Amino acid sequence: MGQARKRMSDATEEPPVLYALTHDGLESVAADEIEQDFGGEILKTARGLVVFRVPQLDETVLALRTTEDVFLLAWGSDTLTYRSSDLDLFRQWTARKPDWPTLFRWHHQLRPRKRGKPTFHLVCQMQGEHGYRRMDAAEAMRVGLQHVLPTGWYEVDENAWLEIWLTIHGKMAVCGVRLSDRTMRHRTYKQEHIAASLRPTVAAAMVRLAGLTPGCIALDPMCGAGTLLAETICLARQRRYDPPVQLLGGDIDPQAVFVACQNLSRLGPVGLARWDSRALPLADASVDRLMCNPPFGKQLASPQEVTALYAAAAREWDRVLKPGGRAVFVVMDQQPLVNALRPFHWLLARRLSVRLLGQPCTISVWNKSPYPAFSTSTD
Ligand SMILES: C[S@@+](CC[C@H](N)C(=O)[O-])C[C@H]1O[C@@H](n2cnc3c(N)ncnc32)[C@H](O)[C@@H]1O
Numbered sequence: 001m002g003q004a005r006k007r008m009s010d011a012t013e014e015p016p017v018l019y020a021l022t023h024d025g026l027e028s029v030a031a032d033e034i035e036q037d038f039g040g041e042i043l044k045t046a047r048g049l050v051v052f053r054v055p056q057l058d059e060t061v062l063a064l065r066t067t068e069d070v071f072l073l074a075w076g077s078d079t080l081t082y083r084s085s086d087l088d089l090f091r092q093w094t095a096r097k098p099d100w101p102t103l104f105r106w107h108h109q110l111r112p113r114k115r116g117k118p119t120f121h122l123v124c125q126m127q128g129e130h131g132y133r134r135m136d137a138a139e140a141m142r143v144g145l146q147h148v149l150p151t152g153w154y155e156v157d158e159n160a161w162l163e164i165w166l167t168i169h170g171k172m173a174v175c176g177v178r179l180s181d182r183t184m185r186h187r188t189y190k191q192e193h194i195a196a197s198l199r200p201t202v203a204a205a206m207v208r209l210a211g212l213t214p215g216c217i218a219l220d221p222m223c224g225a226g227t228l229l230a231e232t233i234c235l236a237r238q239r240r241y242d243p244p245v246q247l248l249g250g251d252i253d254p255q256a257v258f259v260a261c262q263n264l265s266r267l268g269p270v271g272l273a274r275w276d277s278r279a280l281p282l283a284d285a286s287v288d289r290l291m292c293n294p295p296f297g298k299q300l301a302s303p304q305e306v307t308a309l310y311a312a313a314a315r316e317w318d319r320v321l322k323p324g325g326r327a328v329f330v331v332m333d334q335q336p337l338v339n340a341l342r343p344f345h346w347l348l349a350r351r352l353s354v355r356l357l358g359q360p361c362t363i364s365v366w367n368k369s370p371y372p373a374f375s376t377s378t379d
Contacts, residue, residue, distance in 0.1 A: 020067035025354035065204035071176030074098035094144025121160035215243035216288040223249035226260030314340035324370035
């Protein structure tokens with residue numbers, strides 16, 4: 001691998017441009033991860049997209065935790081017209097713009113071919129109202145690739161060695177060779193599920209926003225399947241925290257506690273409890289970071305239930321969080337959360353709009369003042 005990497009870097013002046021697809025709304029967190037943890041340079045961000053370069057391209061880029069997929073950039077544009085003339089552009093750009101042999105060499109280096117014939121698969125994703133169909137865009141890409149793909153490569157529907165994706169989002173389109181596979185977004189620890197469980201990439205983003213530090217005590221008081229706790233363990237390990245982060249977690253539903261225990265046992269021993277977040281069996285000012293995905297929307301029968309649950313739970317969250325501590329929430333109904341936290345004068349530090357299970361949601365980051373007597377709310 002070392003030799004091959006050296007040959008590739010000699011053959012090309014600089015590492016190729018990459019792009020990552022992210023959960024909508026998480027591109028700034030993914031850009032932060034690429035810069036801070038991978039030494040990358042961000043070239044552009046757009047909704048659901050980060051274009052970047054890393055100093056040296058190797059398989060370590062596949063360890064990104066907040067991205068859904070990573071690609072070698074073939075071409076990109078943010079000037080689509082929404083008219084069918086876009087299809088001519090897709091054909092021309094695909095045929096002429098990229099240095100495909102170099103992109104394929106990078107791909108083969110990171111994803112060596114398994115036995116059998118070389119296979120490829122074309123994927124087209126499209127969001128927005130366009131004057132053409134997704135299958136027309138895919139066909140335009142296929143025609144553009146006609147003289148690009150080596151003879152003897154077969155198009156297949158699944159388990160292809162090489163995937164070329166065209167992603168169209170409003171007036172933006174980006175085309176590239178996929179480097180990641182499904183293991184980037186699906187985690188091996190997550191074998192057991194509950195309804196409304198967080199996507200691991202979203203949980204990873206929330207954990208980054210929590211600003212973990214070595215030895216800090218992190219709490220998820222409504223842990224569900226344990227995704228936030230699992231991502232906390234993974235990030236602390238990736239950063240080799242010493243002392244490690246201490247985890248506290250629990251849920252009112254015994255089945256959720258069982259499922260979380262099963263998932264987390266794949267990462268190491270974690271003690272979880274069955275508890276009610278409105279009466280936590282924890283000492284005052286005993287946690288540094290609180291991360292929570294409380295039930296919302298259709299998970300509860302009425303808005304009144306959301307308001308009452310958040311208000312009762314917030315009193316406990318404030319009691320157990322140390323002065324100077326930080327909390328990160330994801331909810332669909334932001335106003336009941338803001339109302340519930342108002343009496344405690346936590347400062348709203350950041351707010352991100354995301355979509356979960358097709359619903360618009362908000363991730364918010366709150367700092368509890370180290371000097372409660374002087375804090376003011378900024379909601
Ligand atoms: C949206 S789910 C959390 C999903 C979790 N983040 C995951 O990734 O699997 C909300 C959880 O809050 C729990 N819950 C509801 N009311 C609670 C309460 N009063 N105390 C503790 N947990 C509660 C539910 O049982 C459910 O597991």
